[in-house]
Amino acid sequence: MNYSDSFGNMCKVDTHIHTKYSGNSKKIPVIPDCISRPDKILKYADKRGIDFLAITDHDTIRGGIETEKLAPSRIIVGEEISTSDGELLGLFLNEAIPSGLSVEESIDMVKAQGGLVIAPHPYSVICPCLKDLIHKLNIDGIEVFNAFHRDGIINRKATEENKKIKNASIAGSDAHTERMVGNAYTLFEGNTVEEFYKAVKKKKTIPQGHVTSMVQTILWSWNTGYYIMKRSMRNIIQGNQVKKNSGLLIGSGISVIPVAPVVMAYVLNRYHDKKVKKNYPWESFIFSCNEYKKRIL
Numbered sequence: 001m002n003y004s005d006s007f008g009n010m011c012k013v014d015t016h017i018h019t020k021y022s023g024n025s026k027k028i029p030v031i032p033d034c035i036s037r038p039d040k041i042l043k044y045a046d047k048r049g050i051d052f053l054a055i056t057d058h059d060t061i062r063g064g065i066e067t068e069k070l071a072p073s074r075i076i077v078g079e080e081i082s083t084s085d086g087e088l089l090g091l092f093l094n095e096a097i098p099s100g101l102s103v104e105e106s107i108d109m110v111k112a113q114g115g116l117v118i119a120p121h122p123y124s125v126i127c128p129c130l131k132d133l134i135h136k137l138n139i140d141g142i143e144v145f146n147a148f149h150r151d152g153i154i155n156r157k158a159t160e161e162n163k164k165i166k167n168a169s170i171a172g173s174d175a176h177t178e179r180m181v182g183n184a185y186t187l188f189e190g191n192t193v194e195e196f197y198k199a200v201k202k203k204k205t206i207p208q209g210h211v212t213s214m215v216q217t218i219l220w221s222w223n224t225g226y227y228i229m230k231r232s233m234r235n236i237i238q239g240n241q242v243k244k245n246s247g248l249l250i251g252s253g254i255s256v257i258p259v260a261p262v263v264m265a266y267v268l269n270r271y272h273d274k275k276v277k278k279n280y281p282w283e284s285f286i287f288s289c290n291e292y293k294k295r296i297l
Helices: 038-048 062-070 103-112 131-135 153-165 193-201 214-237 242-255 259-279 281-296
Strands: 010-017 052-055 075-083 086-091 116-119 141-146 168-172 184-189 206-209
Touching: 010 075, 010 086, 010 141, 010 168, 010 193, 038 052, 038 062, 052 062, 062 075, 075 103, 075 193, 086 103, 103 116, 116 193, 131 153, 141 153, 141 206, 153 259, 153 281, 168 193, 168 206, 184 193, 214 242, 214 259, 242 259, 259 281
Parallel strands: 010 052, 052 075, 116 141, 141 168
Antiparallel strands: 010 184, 075 086, 086 116, 168 184, 184 206
């Protein structure tokens, strides 16, 4: 099945997608990182015209394996690896890479499997990232556009740094819900995942996409809260950790009140923007100037 558009024989691959197998949030362990089933992810990929998908759950390849069963020719089995130096994407994996290793050890283990190594969101202020280590490491590509980072500065910084490094330019949605799949994608010439592999090695890729919308962020927050509420209620009925699940039921119940996810999304977005400006003041200033020029020209 080919969904290619006016880019001729170029295909789209979303290189950074999470599924329900991605575990829980490292910052708030009771909250799942993603609740999306593989079949729903494939459904939305079809709607968005995405030819191929790299499933990159945190510290596991199970999501990739399960999704590959549903669409063997369209899936790249991957993992978002938690190294001691920051997160790393390993693509085309046969075995999971253990978390907690140094980034160099993790890269060696990915390469030993014949996989590709991508630096995701290298200058993020909310995710563990490699920052300027990308200049020294033996990696194949830089995620110069991560749709989940809405500020416009983090991706610009990654793009500017990759102009110096000259690795393959990669774009991925970093989807944490099926609705986010395809927000960003990487174009390449070819019709198979094997040709995508070769395109990355030859550095012949084109990043495309747009940032995740606030509506998608709000719906993700609401759906996650509703999922926790249902799970907590079921556990209480079954008599499992009643005290803990009663607290989760109350908290998640509040989180699904219509105004709550809206307020939460805007507060977190504001917090993220302030953190970006604090960590990257010069880049923020340049970006603001360029945006101002666009408005007055």
